[in-house]
Amino acid sequence: MSGIDPWGLSTTIIVNSNGWGHAGLFITNGGDGGTLIYDPFGSYNPRQNCKCQYMSDIQKDQMYPPRGSDGTIWNGKLDDYKKFQLTDGPSVTSYTFDTTPEEEEQIAENAGKLGDSQMFPLGGTCAYNVSKVLSGVGPFKGLAFYDTPGGLGGALSKLPRQIKGDKK
Numbered sequence: 001m002s003g004i005d006p007w008g009l010s011t012t013i014i015v016n017s018n019g020w021g022h023a024g025l026f027i028t029n030g031g032d033g034g035t036l037i038y039d040p041f042g043s044y045n046p047r048q049n050c051k052c053q054y055m056s057d058i059q060k061d062q063m064y065p066p067r068g069s070d071g072t073i074w075n076g077k078l079d080d081y082k083k084f085q086l087t088d089g090p091s092v093t094s095y096t097f098d099t100t101p102e103e104e105e106q107i108a109e110n111a112g113k114l115g116d117s118q119m120f121p122l123g124g125t126c127a128y129n130v131s132k133v134l135s136g137v138g139p140f141k142g143l144a145f146y147d148t149p150g151g152l153g154g155a156l157s158k159l160p161r162q163i164k165g166d167k168k
Helices: 057-063 078-086 101-114 126-134 149-156
Strands: 010-016 022-031 034-038 072-074 092-098 162-167
Touching (some): 010 078, 010 101, 010 126, 010 149, 022 101, 034 101, 034 126, 092 149, 126 149
Antiparallel strands (some): 010 022, 010 092
């Protein structure tokens, strides 16, 4: 929790504009007090480079949470997710918004329902999925559906209630 968000209630959307780009989101309170990363059609997996053969399953889950088949990672770390996106290049922007526990619960529920569902024959629907799970909830009430990470980032930069937008 930060001074900006003392109760840990914020939703951060990460837009990676390198190459084809990517979009995902992070909720500080995705349910049961844990964080949630939604990485639709992404490849972020905290366990990918885990050297954890000597760890118990509980230790693995705490340090390297598993990726679900629906594109969600429960109890993941925002900084680790941002660092992973930066491996594509320097053009990664985060958009953070104040959200209530009820709004975060709705976003998490939407992400669980939509998961990695494929809307287009060629895939690449990360921005569409992220905008769809956010649309209509709290500060994202007027958010439309976007096909590209750049389109989603442009729309997010114009929304009110934004805490910060930092380009890394």
